[in-house]
Amino acid sequence: MRPVRRAWAFWRPDVAAEVDEELAFHLEARVAEYERQGLTRPDAERAARERFGDVAVVRHQLLTHDAAHERRRSRREHMHRLLHDVRLAVRGFRRAPGLFATAMVILALGIGTSAAMFDVFRTVLVRRLPVVDQDRVVVMWTYASDPTTDVVTGTKELAVVRRESRTMRAIAAVAHWPATASPFVDGDRPVELNRSMVTGSFFAVLGARPALGRLLAPSDDEADGTSPGDSPKSRALVLSYRAWREKFGGDSSVIGRHLVEPLLHIDYTIVGVAPPGLAYPAGAEYWIPMWSGWQSTVSAFAVARLAPGATVDAARAEYLAIERRLTPRLALRGAHAATFGETVLGDVRPVLALLTAACALLLAIACLNVGNLLLLRASTRARELAVRRALGAGFGGIVRALVAEALAIAAAGAALGLAVAVAARRLLVAYAPAKLPRLDDVRLAGAPVGVAAAVAALAVLLFGVAPALLVARGHVAAPLRLDARAGSETARRRRVRHVLVAAQMALAMVMLGGAALLARSLARLQRQDTGFVSEHLSVAWYSWNARQVDSVSRVVALGDRLVRRVRAIPGVTAATQVVAPPMIGTSFWQVRFAIERQSAADAATNPLFSTEMGGPELFATLGVPLVRGRAFTERDDASAPLVAIVSEAVARQLWPGRDPIGQRIRVPGATTDGIIGGDGWRTVVGVAHETHLRTLREASPMVFLPSRQSYWQGSIAIRSAVPLAALLPALRTAGREVDPDVALWTPRTMDDILAEPLAQPRLGALLTSSFGLAALGLAAIGLFGVMAALVRDRTREFGIRLALGAAPGHVRLAVLRQAAAIVGIGAAAGLLAALATSRLLGALLFEVSPADPLALLAACALLLAVALVAALLPARHATRVDPARTLRAD
């Protein structure tokens, strides 16, 4: 009890009791004096009080004074003790600077990376989107074949759904194509922004509030005209928060500024900025209203606010029923429905969850590692603590000193960790894929850093203080009596340290296994045979004056002239019009072709195919081999019979077992205003090799049409013998020469274009590998630490064995055997854990099994190799022991 009482001696003395005692002494002495003078007790007491004055007032004065005084004193004393403890801790640090620097850096890395990652995770996935009740908003579309790529909801039908629905309170529509880059002129500055088109009610259905200005309103739909460009009036445009910050410098004077789209010469007015964290469809940088004149022709996602009590499933069922009734010929197979939250965040959840888990593991390893270091220190300071106790240091004092030391390490680690977190977050945001949602919203909040630091502090306390306490609690003299020969590490503590290292090895194995799987998946994706040759391939996008070049045939004719001119540039080996750059996604220019001798109902169930349109050099430029038939020629123009080339998969699906050459297809419902040739029959003249022109992961069955018999919208693919950068001046001149109003917009190499679908896998693989390597490094340091301690403790034994003639190899083997046990158990446990958890990676892996033996074994081999090096160094040291010296050591 006594030490405890002493430890708590800084409890404030009882001020009131002391004041009362002092005053009572005075009064009683005075009473005694009066009694000696002959007064009776009651008289004496009264006289003493009179003589004293008002006891209550004096008592109150003294109490106030003493309490204040006591507070000041104890504060001073606490400061003093704290300084003392800190001085002791600093002295300790100075005695073992390597250990403390290591502990601090390890903690900082663990805290910093995990805090940054937790922060991104929290901002992107956990925090609510800037809409009202994101789980009551549902995104839906109907499909006839593939639920993920096939969007057949018309906006015209949505008006009926809006009228009849009982499950949905309000419905908006979003044009189904992904947010794709579109050029603008801002004054005299060209700026490229990702477009999305929505009905004016979109923001109201979401319940989003503007960051600046106003958002779109239903009245914006009602702007006249049947297609954009018809009206001389300026149209409303809402910028995304991120685009506003990054492309307009966060300037609040953008409201009211005009942007001109040069292709169609439409004038837009920026009316507002959307709230941070809102970018739907993914990557959207601005929203424009879907004009009422357009609404009937555009396929769209329905974005609906559920009525009170209605479920997502009920809304889906009702929606599908109404759509089926309105469009029986489409033979809808089903409807896709997901809440707004799932829709926006669904794609990034796996990779972010994975990275966050990896960071948590890293933090765990960091804690185990620091714990190991501190355990080692606890054992070496058993004697120091015993001496301090023997010299009269109280148990409480030692506790305080240890806690101060542990907290100092944790605090230093956390402070450094904060810096790491800031840097890591900046890197993450800078290198994250552009379409990762809500990055404009990521700020470093205190909470994640606090949590990570608290975890680290707990670990430090647990490993740093607890074992030291066990030592300090024991009999004061016991450790002093310990002969140095007995070794400073007790067997039990050594076992704990070995288990800690094995645990680190296991966790590192899990992380390395995951990283190896992702790296292999990335390699597969990068080596993915796209079916075209991406080297020396670029795509340039031109714009023109849409007031003069105002019909499809004129645009196509312009494209034709432009391609000829570009083809003449020295260094260009092939050039062709394309309708869109590769990797644009499957929902772009998807057409449900009809084939001959097919009823309308059957035709409506045909699959949708992506469509590409080009010139005679289309296949030469892309490097796509033709399997059969011929390529397009100069003669395939508007006056010639319409032709088409299909990919192998299209041929298989439309004419199974038959020769596709000579078969005929058409675009039902097309008009000559929209596409040259309209809905006329097009004869298949060739079959092309399958390509991944639209998405990297999957082959895109494609129908190719000659530009001069279809459409063009500004893109030219170029195969060149020189780098794109060297061609740029010539490409600009080429445009101006064809037409003074033609300008080169966005030239991009194929490598740039391919970087986009690879960005997320690259980030995942890069981060998990670096986390995995960091984990491996930490685990190796941990192993090195215990092996070094082991060798040191057994120096004498080894010395004797060597003196008695043992071969150095034997001694080395004894050490390595111990290391092998630790590493083996850790690696085996880690391998099992990796196998058990890698299924969670499934969604991120591309053509790699979660149990891929090559990846897991490679990770395991790396772990064992590094562990061998970490164990070999102390083992070699063991054989260098000089027998004579060790024997003389004590």
Next chain:
Amino acid sequence: MGSDTGDLLQGTLGILVLKALLAGPEHGYGIARWVETAADDVLRIEEGSLYPTLRRLQERGWVTSAWGLSENNRRARYYTITAAGRAHLRGQAGVWLRYAEAVTRVLRTAPAVV
């Protein structure tokens, strides 16, 4: 013993306390008794005001205090004058004596009132 014989000024009481402590450490009651005796009961201090004065002197660093045992074996707080306290007393005593002398001289000049 009339109440008109001297409500002491605040600062004056401090000087008396310091003077009382010159003889050695003393508790509050002892100080009161010493002042009483030394002044032949002419200077009557209100004993209660003694303690706030002692706290004030302690704050200034002129006295220190510690618990000890009294003559009849009871716990009492003893006050001790510090070196700073002695120096202060010397200074203040000089001022006081010159002041008292001057007032006495004035009162003694003719026509005498006493």
